[in-house]
Amino acid sequence: MPRVQVGMWVKNEGEIEMVVMSKRFLVEENWQVQGLRMGQEMEAHYMLGLALLQRQEYAEGIKALEKALDLGRGANPASYMVEEIWQELAKAKYSEWEHLSHARIERLDVLREACVKALGSQRMHGVSRVIGLSNEAEGDPEQLKHLSEVFRKAAEADIPSEVPDHLCCKITLDIFRDPVITPSGITYERAVLLGHLQKVGKFDPVTREPLNQHQLVPNLAIKEAVRAYLDEHGWAYKLN
Amino acid sequence: MPRVQVGMWVKNEGEIEMVVMSKRFLVEENWQVQGLRMGQEMEAHYMLGLALLQRQEYAEGIKALEKALDLGRGANPASYMVEEIWQELAKAKYSEWEHLSHARIERLDVLREACVKALGSQRMHGVSRVIGLSNEAEGDPEQLKHLSEVFRKAAEADIPSEVPDHLCCKITLDIFRDPVITPSGITYERAVLLGHLQKVGKFDPVTREPLNQHQLVPNLAIKEAVRAYLDEHGWAYKLN
Numbered sequence: 340m341p342r343v344q345v346g347m348w349v350k351n352e353g354e355i356e357m358v359v360m361s362k363r364f365l366v367e368e369n370w371q372v373q374g375l376r377m378g379q380e381m382e383a384h385y386m387l388g389l390a391l392l393q394r395q396e397y398a399e400g401i402k403a404l405e406k407a408l409d410l411g412r413g414a415n416p417a418s419y420m421v422e423e424i425w426q427e428l429a430k431a432k433y434s435e436w437e438h439l440s441h442a443r444i445e446r447l448d449v450l451r452e453a454c455v456k457a458l459g460s461q462r463m464h465g466v467s468r469v470i471g472l473s474n475e476a477e478g479d480p481e482q483l484k485h486l487s488e489v490f491r492k493a494a495e496a497d498i499p500s501e502v503p504d505h506l507c508c509k510i511t512l513d514i515f516r517d518p519v520i521t522p523s524g525i526t527y528e529r530a531v532l533l534g535h536l537q538k539v540g541k542f543d544p545v546t547r548e549p550l551n552q553h554q555l556v557p558n559l560a561i562k563e564a565v566r567a568y569l570d571e572h573g574w575a576y577k578l579n
Numbered sequence: 580m581p582r583v584q585v586g587m588w589v590k591n592e593g594e595i596e597m598v599v600m601s602k603r604f605l606v607e608e609n610w611q612v613q614g615l616r617m618g619q620e621m622e623a624h625y626m627l628g629l630a631l632l633q634r635q636e637y638a639e640g641i642k643a644l645e646k647a648l649d650l651g652r653g654a655n656p657a658s659y660m661v662e663e664i665w666q667e668l669a670k671a672k673y674s675e676w677e678h679l680s681h682a683r684i685e686r687l688d689v690l691r692e693a694c695v696k697a698l699g700s701q702r703m704h705g706v707s708r709v710i711g712l713s714n715e716a717e718g719d720p721e722q723l724k725h726l727s728e729v730f731r732k733a734a735e736a737d738i739p740s741e742v743p744d745h746l747c748c749k750i751t752l753d754i755f756r757d758p759v760i761t762p763s764g765i766t767y768e769r770a771v772l773l774g775h776l777q778k779v780g781k782f783d784p785v786t787r788e789p790l791n792q793h794q795l796v797p798n799l800a801i802k803e804a805v806r807a808y809l810d811e812h813g814w815a816y817k818l819n
Contacts, residue, residue, distance in 0.1 A: 446725070447729065450722065450725050450726060450729065453698065453722065454694045454697070454698065454726070456701070457694070457697035457698045457700075457701040458693065458694065458697045460697075460701055460704075461696070461697040461700055461701070464700075482690065482693065485686070485690050486690060486694070488733075489687065489690065489729065489730065489733040490729065490733075492732065492733040493728075493729040493730075493732040493733050503803075503804075503807055504803070505799075505800045505801075505803035505804050505807065506800075506804070518800070520760055520796060520798065520800075521796075522796055523796075524796050524797040524798065524799040525799060525800075526798075526799070526800040556760060556761075556762055556763075556764050556796070557764040558760065558764065558766075558798065558800065558801075559745075559764045559765060559766070560745045560746075560758070560760070560765075560766040560798065560801045560804075561745075561798075561800045561801060561804070563743075563744070563745035564743075564745050564746070564800075564801070564804050567743055567745065
């Protein structure tokens, strides 16, 4: 059985190639039962994810990073590794969105221009031609304004804007990754709230009610709402 | 000071007129401090809301019903009155959406047809005219398909579909009104979960973990997510 050094970060292409092959073997061999600790399992999925992304196998790479993130959160939700994996995952998702949205917006622009031109030339044929009138046909301004609105609406999800407040942590103001709710009904980013409880004090940051780690509950519905939002608005993966 | 019988449901127009005037007087006089119980305050806002809706003052009527709902939930979230007020509020919101969306969709249809016609006639001018060719100009099928997609996307929020699962109670399958989260991280409709705890047993309906009423926490972020969703998708106010 091949042994792989998973605690080391190898980032050049040749090394990654090798790691991928070895990792695939490990995964196929169901290496979880072979005594690797959860931390190593996480690292293996993380390395596999990075390598697949390097090879531009986005869908598979993202899947591996998501698996690494789940494992990392299970072990220590506030760890440095979880943050690092999230950053890589967010970068990959953002690139994927950038690529797809660019094509969508270009396609919309072509169609919008065709509509503007067609409406304009039809209008010109509709009115009697006057010598000296500009050759540039223009549509009815009201109609063109409405057309712009329609195309803006069709492209809306692809235009970066503000993430709704209820999907953002009250402390970080960033979109949630792993939201937890406190007995006061307020939802926070888990790692950030754990940091607050440890370093600042055992109280709810907004209401200042006494608060202990064991009172935190994962807000599963909001986690799902964030997932749905990110699926539609890939730009929101952009890291500050 | 005028006294009004607020415990009686008066629904014909003349009576409502009178109730509205009296209620307005009460509200202006800051009647909360005059010793009316919270139940009566709720009823007053409820009657005021119904009357304003009858007079087609939608915005104000909806505001009064929302106030009544807040007061009613404060007193007894699982009461018959809270359900009744919600039903009236949902009806009003649905009518408001129906009215506005009808106008929006009609306007979109006019523009879409104008685009289809203009693209078609431009295409006809672009190709050499053949005698015997249909007079009906038709655009490029690919282009027309994309145009349909664009207009469908622009109208999307106005087309009734499925409310996302994370905004619906696991028991009722209806969109949340007053969501509460349990220690298992699952969110339920408050009145329905209270009914379950009282009539079925003191356990979480999904996980079957022991559960007491005092462990319920309002899921404020999901409440806000529902509000935002309903603002965009008024059809979701439709009652089953």
